[in-house]
Amino acid sequence: MKYLLLIMSAIVAIVSFSSVTIAEEKEPELAELMAEYQLRPHHRKLKFECVMCHEGDDPEEYEPLETENCLTCHGSRQKVADRLKFMDENHTNPHNSFHDGLDLDCYECHAEHEEPANLCQECHTTDNWMNEVP
Amino acid sequence: MSEQNTRRNFLKMGLKTAAVAPIAAIPFSNQAFAATNPTDIQWDEEMDVLVIGSGMAGMIAAIRAAEIDATAKVVVADKMSRLGGSSLISGLNMAVVGSDMQLAAGVKDDSWELLLEDIEREAKGYNHRELTKVAAQSTLKLYNFLKDHGVKYDQSIGGGTGVKDLGGHSRARGVWPIGGGTEVIKNLQKFCKSKLPNVDIRKKILLEEILRNEEGRVIGVKVREKYRFNRKLKDLGLNDRIEENKSGKVKYYKVTRGLVMATGGFNQDREFRGSEIGTMYNAASTTQPGATAGAIKAMMNAGFKPIHMTLFRFAFPIPTEDLLWGILVNPRTCERFVDEYNNNDRQAIGMAILEERRKIDGEHTVLIYDQNGADNYHDKQRFHLSMEGKNGTNGTIWKFDTIEALAANFKMDPAKLKANIEKYNANMANDNDEFNKPKGKLKNSTSLSKAPYYAMQLNPRYNYSQGGAMITPQAEAVDVVTGQPIPGAYVAGEASAGTYGYIRLTACSTIDCGAFGMRAGENVVKQKPWA
Numbered sequence: 001m002k003y004l005l006l007i008m009s010a011i012v013a014i015v016s017f018s019s020v021t022i023a024e025e026k027e028p029e030l031a032e033l034m035a036e037y038q039l040r041p042h043h044r045k046l047k048f049e050c051v052m053c054h055e056g057d058d059p060e061e062y063e064p065l066e067t068e069n070c071l072t073c074h075g076s077r078q079k080v081a082d083r084l085k086f087m088d089e090n091h092t093n094p095h096n097s098f099h100d101g102l103d104l105d106c107y108e109c110h111a112e113h114e115e116p117a118n119l120c121q122e123c124h125t126t127d128n129w130m131n132e133v134p
Numbered sequence: 135m136s137e138q139n140t141r142r143n144f145l146k147m148g149l150k151t152a153a154v155a156p157i158a159a160i161p162f163s164n165q166a167f168a169a170t171n172p173t174d175i176q177w178d179e180e181m182d183v184l185v186i187g188s189g190m191a192g193m194i195a196a197i198r199a200a201e202i203d204a205t206a207k208v209v210v211a212d213k214m215s216r217l218g219g220s221s222l223i224s225g226l227n228m229a230v231v232g233s234d235m236q237l238a239a240g241v242k243d244d245s246w247e248l249l250l251e252d253i254e255r256e257a258k259g260y261n262h263r264e265l266t267k268v269a270a271q272s273t274l275k276l277y278n279f280l281k282d283h284g285v286k287y288d289q290s291i292g293g294g295t296g297v298k299d300l301g302g303h304s305r306a307r308g309v310w311p312i313g314g315g316t317e318v319i320k321n322l323q324k325f326c327k328s329k330l331p332n333v334d335i336r337k338k339i340l341l342e343e344i345l346r347n348e349e350g351r352v353i354g355v356k357v358r359e360k361y362r363f364n365r366k367l368k369d370l371g372l373n374d375r376i377e378e379n380k381s382g383k384v385k386y387y388k389v390t391r392g393l394v395m396a397t398g399g400f401n402q403d404r405e406f407r408g409s410e411i412g413t414m415y416n417a418a419s420t421t422q423p424g425a426t427a428g429a430i431k432a433m434m435n436a437g438f439k440p441i442h443m444t445l446f447r448f449a450f451p452i453p454t455e456d457l458l459w460g461i462l463v464n465p466r467t468c469e470r471f472v473d474e475y476n477n478n479d480r481q482a483i484g485m486a487i488l489e490e491r492r493k494i495d496g497e498h499t500v501l502i503y504d505q506n507g508a509d510n511y512h513d514k515q516r517f518h519l520s521m522e523g524k525n526g527t528n529g530t531i532w533k534f535d536t537i538e539a540l541a542a543n544f545k546m547d548p549a550k551l552k553a554n555i556e557k558y559n560a561n562m563a564n565d566n567d568e569f570n571k572p573k574g575k576l577k578n579s580t581s582l583s584k585a586p587y588y589a590m591q592l593n594p595r596y597n598y599s600q601g602g603a604m605i606t607p608q609a610e611a612v613d614v615v616t617g618q619p620i621p622g623a624y625v626a627g628e629a630s631a632g633t634y635g636y637i638r639l640t641a642c643s644t645i646d647c648g649a650f651g652m653r654a655g656e657n658v659v660k661q662k663p664w665a
Contacts, residue, residue, distance in 0.1 A: 064362065064381075098313075098316060099222055099223060099316045100216065101320070103216075103217070104215075104216065105215045105216075107215070107362075108215060108216065114366075117365060117366060119216075119365075122365075122423065123223060123420070123526055123527065124524075124526070125523050125524070125526075125530075
């Protein structure tokens with residue numbers, strides 16, 4: 001992924017040095033893509049670009065992220081579970097739950113380009129022990 | 135539908151969706167499937183045994199197979215990212231005859247014959263007795279199997295005996311693994327990881343097609359790896375359509391000894407269940423979201439015989455035995471529509487509710503109790519769970535000081551509701567209920583008049599599919615045309631059919647998973663490899 005970042009910055013550099021027409025062609029396309037594939041607020045604040053998460057040159061070929069991809073920044077399953085350790089007491093920590101332990105994939109609840117969906121809520125009323133999924 | 139017709143339909147389906155070499159099927163036009171020539175396939179991988187589904191039945195089958203032959207490569211594949219199927223989120227009560235706990239509790243006259251009788255009281259003649267017998271006779275074997283594989287039973291229930299007296303069972307024989315289905319699944323997974331290196335458990339693998347050769351033997355499957363189930367689709371069953379969910383990459387697995395289908399029910403598939411039974415489109419379901427019809431469709435496509443497809447089991451969030459203390463009304467007319475006792479027939483009451491909802495654009499019907507009704511609850515624990523809002527989807531009961539407040543909460547006309555309650559009370563005083571609800575069964579709940587009042591939106595939840603692929607007592611799948619076992623094909627658990635018929639008795643899904651999971655595992659691994 002870092003390698004891709006390098007390529008991308010190289011492309012950006014080339015584009016900014018080349019003729020105005022190319023820059024105009026490239027930028028609206030990226031802007032359009034980023035408008036279509038919105039990020040969640042916390043990632044938007046960090047000004048993420050597509051290639052920070054997705055591999056490949058062709059956006060059409062981008063694949064959805066696996067848990068391992070998320071963990072390249074977020075550390076480990078244990079680390080994300082520890083952030084909600086205060087919920088362990090009642091076995092309601094969604095990152096280390098009664099049913100799933102550390103096994104759940106991030107995308108079961110979290111999503112970047114669409115609304116997240118709380119898996120616990122499929123069966124439980126979670127209002128009194130959970131906020132909305134970020 | 136005549137037999138001829140059925141055959142033709144299966145043939146058509148088989149040919150239309152066959153991925154490879156359907157030509158071979160033509161000389162044998164009475165086949166229910168399109169035969170595959172194994173040399174036409176570029177196999178991506180080879181294994182001895184493939185188990186589809188990672189719930190209780192699948193895990194037990196895989197463990198049995200791997201224990202009997204340590205050289206056998208056993209793969210468990212589940213389409214979901216969350217392993218364990220509906221077992222993972224199930225309470226998992228188990229009816230066990232002759233457990234050490236049952237004997238210690240002083241129940242010494244139980245027998246498999248008595249359990250069979252109890253199951254058959256609910257089965258109403260729809261079941262295949264030779265299968266029901268296997269389930270009834272295997273309970274102790276299952277109890278010990280789970281114990282030997284890390285599962286512990288809760289001694290604290292049943293007044294400290296560890297044995298519960300459950301509805302419909304003539305003896306106290308219900309045991310409960312500590313932590314329910316979650317712990318059963320975790321323990322079986324842990325066992326594989328630490329003791330059975332020949333078992334490989336994989337997630338996000340969708341079964342697309344079961345491949346049979348010219349002789350009819352199962353030789354492999356077409357799957358999609360890295361499949362991603364979408365919980366946001368309006369009908370979860372749409373996930374089985376490539377137009378709606380095309381995730382994953384196609385692979386062909388060569389399966390040399392045999393395939394075990396442990397794929398659960400189709401409870402979450404609105405279109406599929408709704409085409410079996412019209413009103414079922416609107417039912418809620420308690421099973422895991424992945425319980426769609428994709429697996430049974432793949433089995434039908436490969437000529438497996440489906441039976442009991444219109445049979446299903448409802449569960450209410452509150453005990454069926456406690457419905458009769460109240461009245462069930464249509465919120466628009468404020469009128470009753472069913473005998474709330476109804477011989478305690480949960481299916482009939484559930485269907486009546488869904489039929490009523492169909493008349494009012496799917497709006498919920500309302501169950502109302504007074505204080506006497508609440509006091510008469512036989513299962514106070516579940517009543518309190520509902521009062522605290524902890525009883526799952528549509529499980530909450532609210533309390534009201536007056537009928538007016540209750541009516542307002544559910545947007546009902548208070549005058550109409552009061553008039554209908556008075557009518558009910560007056561009729562009941564003369565034991566002349568308009569739906570023939572028997573006064574003699576109601577203790578002191580013969581009128582709705584003692585405040586405060588309690589109410590909930592009562593909705594039946596579709597929690598078990600009795601229908602599925604027909605099996606033999608050896609857990610073999612049956613070919614729809616020949617009526618003979620399909621070589622190399624086994625089905626176990628909720629995916630199979632024939633054991634229970636009209637309604638499955640409570641605490642028995644586990645023994646079906648166990649009995650036929652064990653048999654499937656034992657038999658599949660002994661199959662002579664076809665290649």
